[in-house]
Amino acid sequence: MPSISQLNVYPIKSCGAISCDTVRLTPYGLEHDRxxxxxxxxxxxxxxxxxxxxxxxxxxxxxxxxxxxxxxxxxxxxxxxxxxxxxxxxxxxxxxxxxxxxxxxxxxxxxxxxxxxxxxxxxxxxDPHAERTASREWTGESAAAVRFADGFPLLVIGEASLGDLNARLQAKGVDPIPMNRFRPNLVLSGIEAYEEDYTDTLRIAAADGDIALRIVKPCTRCPMPTIDQARGTPDPRWPNEPTDTMSTYRSDSRMNGAITFGQNAIVVSGAGSTLTLGLACDVDLRFDA
Incomplete structure (x- = not known):
């Protein structure tokens, strides 16, 4: 059964994460995020x-x-x-x-x-009185609130997707990398590699309310995943990884050939409810991606 294996909040944009056991969901994503x-x-x-x-x-x-x-x-x-x-x-x-x-x-x-x-x-x-919304090109009729994130309230990645990438890196003699290179908010276990690419909605029955998160856009990748989050610099042995490896198989025609890894999501319902590590997720798939 798919479940939540990581919950990460980034209070200051581009700075370190706070890994949470529980966190409140807000209309703009996880509480305190960006x-x-x-x-x-x-x-x-x-x-x-x-x-x-x-x-x-x-x-x-x-x-x-x-x-x-x-x-x-x-x-x-x-x-x-x-x-x-x-x-x-x-x-x-x-x-x-x-x-x-x-x-x-x-x-x-x-x-x-x-x-x-x-x-x-x-x-x-x-400013909590200010309004910023995600691109309606991707959210359609939904006006999704967002704060200082690049464009969308949440980033979702499956553990198996990183596992597949790391297998490709190791086959080249490159050390595996941790999930923090990609700075996700939610990490899911129990789904196939890149299943998030074909996910429409995540449905989560929290103790204090039902939550629905809709996947809306692939996350295009700049050079940031090359930065070792512990060093604050790229690994000098492989300064262009994992970008070089991802370029061989993660070029996304939906994004004009840009490299993508992970999926942006918006809050459809359940703001105010609490997400907890280990919570089961129902994954509604789509097959038009």
């Missing part, structure tokens, strides 16, 4: 694509604060409640083609991230 983001002086988002060392920034939920640590840095405490930023300066934050108002997290946070990255940056928090 609520914060690092931006440059023009409000443009900064990610591991240009600043790979963000991988080593590790957040942790600690009561009313998000504690942030990184090598060589003292701890930074951020208030979780956006009301703590009442009166804060508003920054027009840009994520790809979207611009949304965001709350400046203050000079201490800006100084911390600027010192760590060696570049002048600010940290912003998604």
């Amino acid at each position: 609520n914060w983001m690092v931006v440059d002086g023009l409000g443009r988002f900064i990610t591991q694509r240009t600043h790979a060392s963000l991988a080593r920034v590790q957040p942790a939920l600690n009561g009313d604060t998000l504690d942030v640590r990184a090598p060589g840095m003292s701890a930074l405490a951020l208030p979780i409640d956006p009301a703590a930023l009442a009166g804060a300066r508003t920054i027009a934050a840009r994520v790809w083609g979207d611009t949304v108002p965001a709350l400046d997290a203050g000079d201490a946070a800006a100084g911390w991230f600027s010192d760590y990255l060696g570049a002048p940056v600010r940290l912003v928090r998604f």
Whole structure:
């Protein structure tokens, strides 16, 4: 029976994950996911694509604060409640083609991230009064809320898909890689390799309500999966893996030949319910992908 084997929340876009045993589902995905983001002086988002060392920034939920640590840095405490930023300066934050108002997290946070990255940056928090929705080209009639994620509320990957990729890597003499290279929110066990590519809806009977998540778009892959999340750099032995291997079999005609791995999903129903490791999932398949 398919079930949830990982639940990962990324409070700060492009920084480390918090692996959860339980997490509340919200309309924009997992609670706290991509609520914060690092931006440059023009409000443009900064990610591991240009600043790979963000991988080593590790957040942790600690009561009313998000504690942030990184090598060589003292701890930074951020208030979780956006009301703590009442009166804060508003920054027009840009994520790809979207611009949304965001709350400046203050000079201490800006100084911390600027010192760590060696570049002048600010940290912003998604304004809960702002609206950002996923592309209707992919969600159709559904207006899916999203915060600072690249484009969609959730990323879903099957364990077997990574297992297949790792078998291909090992056949080339390359070490297997962990799932964190792909930064999923939900990882599923008990499905075939790449079965998520042909999934329409995941139905989950949580203890506090039924949940439906609809798969809407393949996740195209930039060079970020080449970044070792523990090092904050590509593995010097194989700096272009797993991209080189994926390019031999994961070119997706639906995405104009781009490499895809994992599937983006939206919340159809069940916001407010709690996801838990080990919860069984009913997988509704489609065969037109």
